[in-house]
Amino acid sequence: xxxxxxxxxxxxxxxxxxxxxxxxxxxxxxxxxxxxxxxxxxxxxxxxxxxxxxxxxxxxxxxxxxxxxxxxxxxxxxxxxxxxxxxxxxxxxxxxxxxxxxxxxxxxxxxxxxxxxxxxxxxxxxxxxxxxxxxxxxxxxxxxxxxxxxxxxxxxxxxxxxxxxxxxxxxxxxxxxxxxxxxxxxxxxxxxxxxxxxxxxxxx
Amino acid sequence: xxxxxxxxxxxxxxxxxxxxxxxxxxxxxxxxxxxxxxxxxxxxxxxxxxxxxxxxxxxxxxxxxxxxxxxxxxxxxxxxxxxxxxxxxxxxxxxxxxxxxxxxxxxxxxxxxxxxxxxxxxxxxxxxxxxxxxxxxxxxxxxxxxxxxxxxxxxxxxxxxxxxxxxxxxxxxxxxxxxxxxxxxxxxxxxxxxxxxxxxxxxxxxxxxxxxxxxxxx
Numbered sequence: 001x002x003x004x005x006x007x008x009x010x011x012x013x014x015x016x017x018x019x020x021x022x023x024x025x026x027x028x029x030x031x032x033x034x035x036x037x038x039x040x041x042x043x044x045x046x047x048x049x050x051x052x053x054x055x056x057x058x059x060x061x062x063x064x065x066x067x068x069x070x071x072x073x074x075x076x077x078x079x080x081x082x083x084x085x086x087x088x089x090x091x092x093x094x095x096x097x098x099x100x101x102x103x104x105x106x107x108x109x110x111x112x113x114x115x116x117x118x119x120x121x122x123x124x125x126x127x128x129x130x131x132x133x134x135x136x137x138x139x140x141x142x143x144x145x146x147x148x149x150x151x152x153x154x155x156x157x158x159x160x161x162x163x164x165x166x167x168x169x170x171x172x173x174x175x176x177x178x179x180x181x182x183x184x185x186x187x188x189x190x191x192x193x194x195x196x197x198x199x200x201x202x203x204x
Numbered sequence: 205x206x207x208x209x210x211x212x213x214x215x216x217x218x219x220x221x222x223x224x225x226x227x228x229x230x231x232x233x234x235x236x237x238x239x240x241x242x243x244x245x246x247x248x249x250x251x252x253x254x255x256x257x258x259x260x261x262x263x264x265x266x267x268x269x270x271x272x273x274x275x276x277x278x279x280x281x282x283x284x285x286x287x288x289x290x291x292x293x294x295x296x297x298x299x300x301x302x303x304x305x306x307x308x309x310x311x312x313x314x315x316x317x318x319x320x321x322x323x324x325x326x327x328x329x330x331x332x333x334x335x336x337x338x339x340x341x342x343x344x345x346x347x348x349x350x351x352x353x354x355x356x357x358x359x360x361x362x363x364x365x366x367x368x369x370x371x372x373x374x375x376x377x378x379x380x381x382x383x384x385x386x387x388x389x390x391x392x393x394x395x396x397x398x399x400x401x402x403x404x405x406x407x408x409x410x411x412x413x414x415x416x417x418x419x420x421x422x
Contacts, residue, residue: 048286051422067286071279077218078211089207090287128283 001026001064001167002136004047007056008190011042015054015190022183024167026135029158029180032171038185040171041070044140047169066134068142072125076114080105080124083113088131099130102157104150118145126154130161137161137168143176151176205293208284212301215274222270226263226306227313233259234317245322252321253331253382259317260310260335261371264342267306268367269360271298271350272417281354285421295413299340299347307339323386330385334398338378341402344409345370351413354420373401 001024008018016039024030032040046053048067074083084096100106103123108116113124122145129137137158143151155176158168162178170176216223237255238248275281284294314335315328323331349367353359377398384391 050282050285063288065286067283069279069282071277071282073275073278073280073283075211075215075278075280077215082211082214086207086211087283087287090284090289092288 001028002047002058002060002169004058005056007043007046007058008054009039009042009046009051010054010190011039017043017185017188018055018190020056020185020188024136024169026165026167027162029162029168029170029178031176031178031180031182032169032185033173033182034171034185038189040185041140043185044138044169044171045069048138060136064134065136065138066129066132067138067140068125068129069140070144072121073128074113074116074121074124076112078113079110080113080116081109083124084127084131087128091132091134093131093133095133096131099127102130102153103127104153119147119150122146123150123153126157130157135166137166137170139168139170139172141171141173143172143174205289205297208289208294208297209301212298213304216301216305222267223305226267227309229266230259230263230310230313231317233262234320237321248322249324249386252318252323253327253386254379255321256314256317256323256331257334257338257375257379257382260307260314260339261342261375263310264306264339264346265364265367265371267302268346268350269353269363271302271347272354273350273359276354281417282421285418291414291417292410295347295351295417296410298350299344299410299413302347303340303343307335307343311335311339326388327382327386330391331382334378334381334385334395337381337395337399337402338374341374341405342371344402344405345374348409348413348416351417351420354417374398377401 003023005021007020008015010016020043022030032043034040045051047058048065081096081100084099088094088096100109103126105123105127108120113121116124126142142154146154155178158178161168234256241247241251272281275284285291311332314331318328318331346367349363352366353363356362377394380394381391381398384394
């Protein structure tokens with residue numbers, strides 16, 4: 001479903017990972033591990049198409065990736081339901097109600113998103129994934145500020161997504177209790193020697 | 205696309221959205237000018253078109269840094285870039301949203317403020333028309349500036365420095381249309397040039413904005 005071949009990624013012009021290759025099939029989850037600063041986020045941003053790879057290729061069906069970053073993209077002045085309804089409209093899907101109930105947010109639907117707790121905001125950010133209706137989920141530390149029961153809730157949502165034929169690539173430090181392959185990114189660390197010569201950040 | 209426009213308008217109307225900010229600034233500038241230059245009607249009538257145009261331009265500038273910065277801060281810009289919406293459309297919609305919340309109210313308020321500045325009766329139609337044609341260009345150029353400076357902390361000043369020179373042609377021809385209209389002169393050439401600038405930036409700049417947004421999101 002998602003194929004990554006010989007991928008090299010850079011952050012701020014410095015190559016940090018190279019030679020990363022893996023396949024993720026439908027119904028499969030891949031957990032990325034590695035110490036802080038090892039390049040998990042950069043790898044995920046590249047997978048999501050937010051930045052171009054230095055080398056190698058990411059191949060998947062067009063418009064099949066949903067990305068959840070560290071920040072949830074929540075508008076504090078909109079209600080929980082309005083936030084989700086906006087993303088549903090952008091992605092041309094319906095099913096806001098299912099997403100709300102999947103993350104136990106139904107009771108909070110009319111609450112201003114700015115008045116939510118950090119964990120509730122996170123749940124709202126993750127509920128957006130359900131609303132996108134896309135098969136490949138790219139998740140960057142999805143469990144930050146979630147309590148134990150919310151983590152279990154989230155793991156359940158992922159499992160259902162996988163059974164429905166979806167796939168997920170998850171960077172996380174905790175054990176979600178999923179039957180998933182684990183990929184440690186540390187061995188792919190790029191050598192600092194191959195700095196890009198045509199880098200122009202100094203000018204900008 | 206409609207969803208994005210509606211969301212932006214909704215956000216602008218709600219608390220902290222800054223909807224009335226540009227309008228109040230325009231009002232204050234126009235009210236202060238007679239205090240500064242004195243109550244001489246003939247003088248006020250002569251400078252009114254220019255003052256109103258400069259006021260509208262600065263009021264427009266005031267809300268530019270909100271166009272992308274807020275979405276960038278809370279991460280929705282990244283998510284929008286992954287959405288099925290092309291970034292070109294996002295840039296165009298953002299500019300349209302900015303115009304509806306800033307340029308359009310300024311255009312509608314200008315005749316009332318023209319009254320305060322003793323604008324001659326013949327000038328009202330042309331003042332409104334020039335603003336109606338010119339302010340979309342201000343929004344589109346401003347969106348380009350906002351895209352350039354997205355991600356820079358306190359980028360507002362840099363944004364003004366970048367955008368103000370680009371506003372000069374619109375200001376020259378916009379104020380010229382309003383002035384000639386007020387004095388009852390023929391105004392074919394400046395009106396056409398003003399419309400030409402607006403149409404030109406409308407056609408080109410959303411693409412450039414999307415390009416620099418992509419570079420800034422990396």
